[in-house]
Amino acid sequence: MVTMTLSKIFLLAFSFFSLFFFTYTEGRVHTKSRSKHSDIVSHVSLPPAPAPQAPVSPSYYKDSPSPSPSPSPIQRNIARVYNVLSFGAVGDGVTDDTQAFKMAWDTACPQNESAILLAPGDYSFMILPAIFTGPCKTSLVFQIDGTIMPPDGPESWPSKMNKRQWLVFYRINGMSMQGGGVIDGRGEKWWNLPCKPHKGINGTTLPGPCDSPVAIRFFTSSNLTVQGLRVKNSPQFHFRFDNCQNVIVQMLSIKSPAQSPNTDGIHIENTNNVQIHNSVVSNGINSLDFRTFLHHLHEFHSLSSIFSSAFSTAGDDCVSIGAGCHNVDIKNITCGPSHGISIGSLGIRNSRACVSNITVTDSVIKHSDNGVRIKTWQGGYGSVSKITFHNIHMETVRNPIIIDQYYCQTRNCSNQTSAVYISDILYTNIKGTYDIRSPPLHLACSDSVPCTNLRLSEIELLPAQGQFMANPFCWNAYGAMQNLTIPPVPCLLDGIPQFLPQNNIDQCQNNLYQTRIAGLVGAYRLASCGAFDITYMAPSDEAELMHIVATAAAINDTEPAASGSQGQWNWNNSFPEQQSNRTGGQKNAKTLKKLHSKILIDQNLHPNPSLGIKLMRAYAACGEPCYTRHIFDEITDKNVVFFNVMIRSYVNNGLYQDALLVFITMANQGFYPDNYTYPCVLKACSVSGNLRVGMQIHGDVVKLGLDMNLYIGNGLVSMYGKCKCLDAARRVLDEMPRRDMVSWNSMVAGYAQNGRFNDALKLCREMEDLKLKPDAGTMGSLLPAVTNTSCDNVLYVKDMFVKLKEKSLISWNVMIAVYVNNAMPNEAVDLYLQMQVHGVEPDAVSISSVLPACGDLSAAVLGSQIHDYVERKKLRPNLLLENALIDMYAKCGCLKEARAVFDEMMFRDVVSWTSMISAYGMSGQGKDAVALFKKMRDSGFTPDWIAFVSVLAACSHAGLVDEGRYCFNLMAEYGITPGIEHYNCMVDLLGRAGKIDEAYHLTRQMPMEPNERVWGSLLSACRVYSNMNIALLAADHLFQLAPEQSGYYVLLSNIYAKAGRWQDVETVRSIMNRKGVKKIPGNSNVEINDHVYTFLAGDQSHTQSKEIYKALDVLVGRMKELGYMPETDSALHDVEEEDKECHLAVHSEKLAIVFAIMNTKPGSTIRITKNIRVCGDCHVATKLISKIAEREIIIRDTHRFHHFRDGVCSCGDYW
Incomplete structure (x- = not known):
């Protein structure tokens, strides 16, 4: 009787559920009167x-x-x-x-x-x-x-x-x-x-x-x-x-309904700066009505369990986050029935996964199989870090908090030891009810790679029904309960593990690069194969065939190359077979696809091994890896040649993980790699940073006796170098029985890419000792490390460049970069112009290298010409180049042009925003800088350490005290600890605003010792506001930190002079003489007709000196008619800026301005760059000159830009 009653109730319940579910779908109505649209x-x-x-x-x-x-x-x-x-x-x-x-x-x-x-x-x-x-x-x-x-x-x-x-x-x-x-x-x-x-x-x-x-x-x-x-x-x-x-x-x-598999609401992959807010995602049946129905049947425990199971198999995740995602904010989401919110499927097929800075807050998850989940496949690598789950309510969720690192659906991934490294996960204020079939917390971390720093706070999870379950599951999970949790989690291990196997942990230090590479691979696949798969189609007529082929080719023609140009040179000669031209190959692909399709249509001929290998090679040469793969998969009778062509096709198109998977498949199917296989696979390991596979290959080639092969040896040197194993790379190089220039250049590149520039140059000298002349490839290898170096090294690289018989574009680029990075802008600009005289056409790298030199020289005309060249050659969009354009215009004081480039950018990064903020700040437009900083944050970009320096400096130059304090305090919200540069900006800001005591108090509170710049800013403020006591304290520190810096002695001398303490003035001067401290001579640069002219104070070396001084006398007379009087105060402190012997009237910027007025068109803008701070007298004089000459005059000194127009300066006399 009871059984019959239960059966009837079950049938009734199931009928009700079916009726409810099938009436859930909305009907479609298509009959509607329509108005005409002309x-x-x-x-x-x-x-x-x-x-x-x-x-x-x-x-x-x-x-x-x-x-x-x-x-x-x-x-x-x-x-x-x-x-x-x-x-x-x-x-x-x-x-x-x-x-x-x-x-x-x-x-x-x-x-x-x-x-x-x-x-x-x-x-x-x-x-x-x-x-x-x-x-x-x-x-x-x-x-x-x-x-x-x-x-x-x-x-x-x-x-x-x-x-x-x-x-x-x-x-x-x-x-x-x-x-x-x-x-x-x-x-x-x-x-x-x-x-x-x-x-x-x-x-x-x-x-x-x-x-x-x-x-x-x-x-x-x-x-x-x-x-x-x-x-x-x-x-x-x-x-x-x-x-x-x-x-x-x-x-x-x-x-979507419960029976809809893989219907994630929102899935993101290789995607950054994401906000998912205020949404409802329900991948299952209506939870409220069904929950009410269960309530009436609560006494039948088995029946409710059945329907609870129906809930737990909802479509899929409300939000799923895949590999390569960073800076994701999920807030106010109502989720369920579903599989919850998941960071999942990481490390699939032994892949690398990098995920960080994910926040899930203020959300509800109900009647779901999972709550908040982190899921990784066995055998993957990478890291998941800085994840926060906060203020989340669970309602009848089977696994409210779950980490699962044992996911595996195939034999290939079972029992693998490597795993994605999970760390820095915060669970806080997670409350509600759970389904008692599973523990409320399931923290199953890898055997070999433990989870670390798991923090639990304010967890309160109670059973939805049945008895209380107080046994959360943990395995190899380390962390802490920051306060009492319900249920308690005694299985969570305290502290950090004593042993972390570093070989299995990859903390994704280069997340953004990996994200970009993965994204390009995905985009390439979509464009070349995913959208228009024509290889085995049978179009009804030739016109339709041509339309499909043309459409596919059009998309391919707009797709950027997936593999970068850097480092490509040293592989061109490392393979026995010649590589094809990418651009020409894409054009040939159109003809090839048409021919291939007609073969299939007219002859119904699918590839046999002989035809198949020819088609594979043809598609590979055309840069079409997806079509190459189609044919590869069709051939059943393969040999090692098929695998070699497939691997090379992937490698040449930047699909390195796919190449490695083909290599692994090759081994699993019993094919033995040969000397043509390994160089390609080693390049895949090299570029993708896969050291483990590279080391396995090294062991294999030694066993097979192939380590003596020149191409394999070159590949091993490059692989170890790019994987930062420089000692191993050098051992391989030293043990090679035969070496060519590629061998040496690969080692040079390894040193350069890892910042060991001196070792790279030492190796170049070693090559010369062996009678090997460095070539263009050697110069190209040095490119990643052309940072500040010694004068001798610069001369050595220059000598290497001069001796090259054939100078490639890369050689020119390296030499320009060496000059720019070693504060030799004149030489860099001259070399850039020489390059074009020799018929070498600059590329985006050339221009990105020379633009900073134009900025350093305030060579706005040349910079603008280079910009025109960029537009003519259609070198944009190019993020690095566009950022360089913004920086160049900013340094030249061309704010409108800098902003125009910024606004036209298709893609921006933090550098783009920071450069524009800095440009506004240097020109005294602090409010614009702060507004742009806010817009940057509103646009989803996370300001970094440098961005805060830029906005704080802008506030300092404009006297925006409240805004500066706000930005300084804002750093904590982004997890940035203020550094010495940030404190220097704040001290400078407070000092310029006359808050000397507060500025000094800040130097006492800094967590680090104030440096020279901090005390220098404070001393400058004391000069302006005549604060003798703090000036003496600051000077005392400066004379210890920078005893040979003349400017600080001069500043103190001027403070004494302004106070009438002449005896102290003499004391300071005698100390300078005794210590042999030399004053820095002031000089000013001005660009006229693509040439930069330099003037010193009192300079008479110029061919137009007589005319310059005569015109200056006339100009000073007109200035005095307007009330100009030379500032004696400036003469006192001007020792800081110019030689003592120089009179105010012949300061270097005055001479440069008069020269520019004489040699430029009336009304044109004059741009001056000065190596030291503009003195007060020159500042007053330049304002009057701008009014008399009716010119805009822009002077950039070591502190900021001054835009003089109609007798007014943009700094508001605040500098």
Whole structure:
């Protein structure tokens, strides 16, 4: 009887659940009257953006409010609307509207004004898989007010189109996708494909997706905003971001049912600076109604367990974070039913994973299989660090806190010892209920690589039902409970492990570089294979074939090369076979693809080994690794040659991990590598930094007797050098029976890349002793280490350069960089001009090297000419070059030009923002600098140590005391400890503002000893404000720290003179004479007709000296008519700046200004660079000269820029 009753209740419950679930999906209505749209575009004024949403209430026991259905567009004055209906869209949910959307995009993207691509409300648009490619000229809004959807399932999907993504946005900068509409992924028919099993209701096993498409995918894009949309039922991930920067996702509603496998709400990979806020993600059935139903059946424990299991198998993660992600902020998310919020699938297939600075706060996770999870595969490496989970409410979650480092679904990864290193994880204020089937905390760390610094604080997790479980699981987990936790976690090991196997720990010191490389690889794959897979298609006619080939080739032509140019030279001759030209290869690829397709269509001939190896070599030579791989996979009867070609194709295109995987597969299948295999694989290890595989290969070649091979030996030297094992590299070099120039150059490059410039030069001298002449490759090897060095080394590199019979572009670049990095800007500029005389065309590296020299000389004309060259040669976008342009214009005082370059940049990094902030600060525009600093933070960039120095210096130069204090205190929020430079800025700021006592008090509170600059800033302030007591204290420290620096003696002498203490003045001067302290002579540079002229105080060496002094006398007379009187105070302290014998009237900047007035067009700007501080008399005089001559005069001294215009200086007489 009881059994029958339970059976009836179960059937009733299951019927109720089925009815509830199948009525969950929203219906589609496509019948709607439509108005005619005759105009393609219209102008509209957009309302201002809404105020930020208020934070969620601390009470997490209520459901979070749904996100706003339709946020206002981004604030703009005027935007042009491109309505897809005007481009032919029908919007009935059946007709293909793809071309209408593509045409609207292609029309809106190139516009110079703000644009909105509109999918209007009350329409349903069916769109085939499509790629929307940028960059667009201005920010673009993709406004979705209606419904957009893909074809209905695999049967309706075009057979010739890729099934891994639906809508792809590639190389987009500054786009906002928003609206009150719906993105319907129509995934129901995809979820039941017979490939991957997954759990279903009542413990059943259901099939899963094969190549199911991601709904919305962003590749290699930046400054993206996705907000306000409702997204549902994606076949796979709803949103995916790969290799993106500066992403804001907010106010989304994402839903899919429990039986939808791999339907993550938001997935990010190789993506930085991400904000995911104020959204609801539910990858399962409606939790509230179903929870109510369970409440009524609570007495049947087994039944509720069944339905609890249904909850735990929800679609997938609400938010999943993959490898290469940094600076991610997740806040106010309502998540569940789902698999929770996960940092997961790290280290898959023995790969490297780097994840850091992830914060999850103020969120709710309910009825989910996991809460907050970190999951890594066995056999991976890399690190996960600086993760914070704070203020999270759990509601019936099976694994609220979980670390799983034993994930493995294949034999290949089981029982591997390496693992991703997990450290610095903070769990705080995590409260709620858990499902008693699993422990509330599951910290399963690797056997060989323990987790460290796991911190638990304010954890309170209680069972949702049943008995209290007080046995959290820990394995090899080290950390601390910072206060009482419920349940207690006694299994957490205290402190840090005594032994950390360093060979298994990779802490990802070069995260950003790895992220960029991984992102480029992903973007390349999308462009070359993922979107248009034509190798084995059978188009219906030749016109369609040509269209597909042309489309694929067009995308390939816009794709940047995946492998960097640095270091490429020394591999060109290290392989027996000749490498192909990348650019020409891409053009040949078009013909090759057409020929290949026609072979398949006309002859139905699939590759046999003979044809296959020819096609593989052809595609490899054309730079098409994906097509090479297609053929490789088709050939069943392979030999070692096939593997060699495949490995080389991957290596030559920067796909180093793929090359290593092919090498491993080769070994697993019983093929023996040969002397052609190892050089390529060693290069893959070298560039990817995979020391472990490289060392294994070294052992193999020794066993096989191949270590005597020249090419393999060269590869080992390069591999060890790039992996920072310089002693091992040198041993290999010394033991090689035969060495060529590549061997030596690889060792030179190893030293240079690791900052051992002197050792690199020593090796060059050793080469000469062996009668080997350094060549262009040697010069190229030195490029990574051309930092400050001794004069003898500079002369040696110059001598090496001069002796080169054939000077390559790299040689010129190295020599220019040596001059620039060793404070020889004149020589660098002269060499740059000589290079062009010799017919060598500069590249982006040349220009990035010489621009700092132009800045140092204030050679704005030459810098502007170089900028014009950059535009003519289309060398932008190039982040390094554009940052150099900003810096050059900033040093020349050309703020408008610097800002124009900054605003035009497609991609920016922290250096870009910092350079522009510094430019404003040096020119006295402190408020603009502070405003830009705020905009930088609002844009998702994290200011670094140097950025804070720049903004604090800007506040100092402009006297912004409150703003400076705010920025100084703000450093703590970013985890930055103030350094000596930051304290120097604050002391300078307070001193300039007359707060001498407070500045001195700050020097006493500094956690480090004040240096020369700190005391120097304080002494300068004492001179201005006549504070004798603190001046004496500062001078005493300075005479100990810098006893030979004349400026500080002069400053103290002037303070005494201003106070009338002439005896003390004489004492200071006698001390200088006794110690032999020499004063620094002042000089000023001015650029006229691409030539830089230098003047000293009282200089009469110039050919126009007589005319200069005559014109100066006339000018001084006119100045006196305007009330000018030479400042005797300046004459007193001017010993600091000019030789004592020089009169005020003939200071170097006055001579340079008069010379410029005589030799430039009336009204043109005059730019002067001075090596010491401008004196007060020259400052007054230059203001009057700017008014008399009607010129703008810009003087850059050692402290700042002075922009003189119409008798006024930009510094406001504050310097």
